[in-house]
Amino acid sequence: MSEYSWPGENGRRVPDVASAWSETVRVLPVGTRIAGEVIGRQPFGVFLAIDDRPNAVGLARIDRMPRCMELPTVGQRVTGEVVWHADHNHQVGIVLGEWTEHEDLLPRFRVGQVVGGRVTKIASIGIFVRLADCVEGLVPLTGLAAPAESFRQGQEMSVQIAMVDHERNQILLTEPFP
Structure with a gap:
């Protein structure tokens, strides 16, 4: 497997995020703590399947990643917090818990x-x-x-x-x- 992949390239089901978007925003407001699994990895961040929200996709972008950290790998379990919603592409912005532990000092x-x-x-x-x-x-x-x-x-x-x-x-x- 390549270092980078999209969510659908890892044998995982790609959720129907568009039809579930209103419900996703309602149940995952900014500040919500989440847990999930990395389902895709790109140079700009990682995509997450959020536990208990099968039609929600989270994105942890590297612009929030401390410079001493690395992107988690596909299949890795992570925790984090919702920090934004992107209506145009139906993504839930996540800052990973391990990143906030190493915030910019x-x-x-x-x-x-x-x-x-x-x-x-x-x-x-x-x-x-x-x-x-x-x-x-x-x-x-x-x-x-x-x-x-x-x-x-x-x-x-x-x-x-x-x-x-x-x-x-x-x-x-x-x-x-x-």
Whole structure:
């Protein structure tokens, strides 16, 4: 099987979503918790067969997926919450529970803040440090008090937030000054 497929390509029944749309919107309002199975996978997200709603198709789009996560596979069981309805194509928008557990943590970091982290990679441009689940920052060579060779992967270290770029989802770090 290919990495990507449409719901009808996996031996699953494709529901008649159009005729059941009014009822689907009524019983699955925004905020409803759901569970279901992934029945299709595309580069833009996954399609879900929603438990107890045989004529409803959910779509979890990647624009809501944290950058450190991967799309669930066809057949995988997931949970989530209804976040929108699309009348034009009869889809129920879902944000997956596992994605909300890894929500974007970037906004909680502020310039000047000193935090602890673990070295994840030593590169020619500097040291990458994991600050939280799904959040890494870069200490460029110019921001290091010691040569990069003196650090090792897995090492704990304190760093100071020098810049947070929300558009590029990047954090620039320095070693804190005494």
